[in-house]
Amino acid sequence: MNTKVLFTIATGLVLSTTNISAQATDCATTASIAYEHAKVKNYASAEEPLWKVRKECPTYSVATYQFGQKLLVDKYKKATGAAKVALANDIITLWKERFQYFPGKTKLGDMHSDIGQLMYDNKIGNLESQFAEFDKAYTEDKGNFKRPKKLYTYFSLFVDLHGEGKKELQGVFDLYDDITEKIENEESRLAKKIATLTEKEEAGTVLTSKEKRKLKNSGINLTAFSKVKAGINQKLGELADCKNLIPLYNGQFDAKKADVAWLKSAAGRMSSKECTDDPLFFKLVESLHKAEPSSKSAYYLGILALKDKKTTTALKYFNQSAELETKASDKAKVYFKIGEIMKKQGSKGKARSYYRKALAQKPSMGVCYLRIASMIASSANSCGEDVFSKRAVYWLAENYARRAGKVDPSLRSTASKFAANYKAKAPSKTDIFNNPGKKSVSIGCWIGETVRVPKL
Structure with a gap:
């Protein structure tokens, strides 16, 4: 190979390296300009350099797609009609490009569910294609x-x-x-x-x-x-009513009566929908207990015992169920059931104990706080030493009622009404003023708690 040829090759390599270096510098400069504008939400100025980086340097940084999504979402929120649908498609395209170039930095759950929601909201595709995106995410x-x-x-x-x-x-x-x-x-x-x-x-x-x-x-x-x-x-509505469940499960029973997972699901749904009077429920429970004695079968046997007014037997089964249960939300349900029985029997201390056990398993079970509040309020006259301390019991009841609304928003309105009612029965500002120095009140009997006196 002569010197002239070698010189030509060397020159080409230098020029190629120089071009790559220049392109990298240009990408960095353009990206820096785009990102700085996007950071302060100046999307009008960010758009041109951002799309330039996206087109010419797609692998430069995942930030291109992160800021690009923010820019498009900002436009999307302000758009209407066909323009909104077009922007939805632009966001979908951007997500797919991000996954193409940065799969390790793209969460599939976010991407597919976001795409599915955009398709659903803007009537892009059909039900099946929309569902397919969510199903991939899930x-x-x-x-x-x-x-x-x-x-x-x-x-x-x-x-x-x-x-x-x-x-x-x-x-x-x-x-x-x-x-x-x-x-x-x-x-x-x-x-x-x-x-x-x-x-x-x-x-x-x-x-x-x-x-x-x-x-x-x-x-x-x-x-x-x-x-x-x-x-x-x-x-879900009427799809899960007894009129649909009973024929569905009756039709499946012979083929599935040895399938423990199916028996648990079927008995559980019939129990929650109060279809327990139908003979099918007994068949399900009997088969479940025979196939695999478990927390679920013990719980349903307890339900059947309660229906026969055999409370002692029911409590035995419910306690067995609680001991065997490993799923927190289901264990909470069993403890709540026992708490309800104890409350009905007038054993307030024991009832509270089981309501607390339920809350320990499922902290969002606000109804337990309402039950405790109700029992405390009903004990005001018997658990206070004098008029002030008896009325102070209502402060404690109010606290429990308010907790119910905080941990379970669906109970917020009900909890608020109960709390207001308890507060109205508690010591007034005048009562507090006439009892200076009282920072808290210790409440005796089964309650055994201390409540703070509100500041004036």
């Missing part, structure tokens, strides 16, 4: 599929497809059970935060700004999940 990355609205849309689409004869009714029930469990887990996580911070506040500790923010955000998110759960129950 089956491939369930942990990152947790936005309340999207969970509702996913279930709603499944029910609609069932209405068109494209999904089985049993599939509707299976998805309902799975999504409800996911929502209840989120509710319990948030309610636990709220309960902990509320108790801290009631004890007189001033919350930090971070704790106040956490308390507020947990309340907002809990409300969202509560609304979605109510919406899912409404969407």
Whole structure:
């Protein structure tokens, strides 16, 4: 190879390297300009350089797609009609490009559920294609599929497809059970935060700004999940009524009577919908207990014993169920059932103990706080030493009622009414003024708690 040829090759390599270096520098410069504008939400100035980076340097940084999504979402929120649909498609395209170039930095649950929601909201595609996106999100990355609205849309689409004869009714029930469990887990996580911070506040500790923010955000998110759960129950509607359940399960019984998972699901749904008077319920429970004596079968035997007014036998089965149960929300249900029996029998201390056990398993079970509040309020005359301390019992009842509304937004209105009623019966400002020096009141008998005297 002569010197001239070698020189030509060397020159080409230098020029090539120089061009690559220049392109990289240009990408960095353009991206820097785009990102700085996008950071302060100056999307009008960010758009041209941002799309230039996206087109010419698609692998430069995932920030291109993050800021690009914010820019498009900002436009999307302000748009209407055909322009809104076009922007929805632009966002979908952007998501797909991000996944193409940065799969390791793209959460499938976020991507597919976001695409599905945009398609649903803007009537892009059909029910099946919309559902397919949500189904990918849920089956491939369930942990990152947790936005309340999207969970509702996913279930709603499944029910609609069932209405068109494209999904089985049993599939509707299976998805309902799975999504409800996911929502209840989120509710319990948030309610636990709220309960902990509320108790801290009631004890007189001033919350930090971070704790106040956490308390507020947990309340907002809990409300969202509560609304979605109510919406899912409404969407399920008559599909889960006894008139549909009984013929469905009767038809499946012979083929599935040895299937423990199916027996648990069928008996559980019939129990929750109060279809327990039908002979099928007894057949389900009998088969379940024979196939696999468990917490579930013991619980249902307790239900049947209660129907026969055999309370002692029922309590024996419920306690067995609680001991065997491993799922927190179901264990809470059993403890609540025992608490209800104890309350009915007038054993308030024992009832409270079981309501607390239920709350320990499922912190969002606000009804337990309402039950405790009711028992405390009904004991005002018997658990106070004098007029002031007797009326002070209502402060404690008020506190419990307010907790109910905080951990379970669906009870907020009811809890607020009870709390207001208890507050009206508690010592007035004049009573507090006439009892100077009283910072707290110790309440005796079965209650055994101390309540703070509100500051004037």
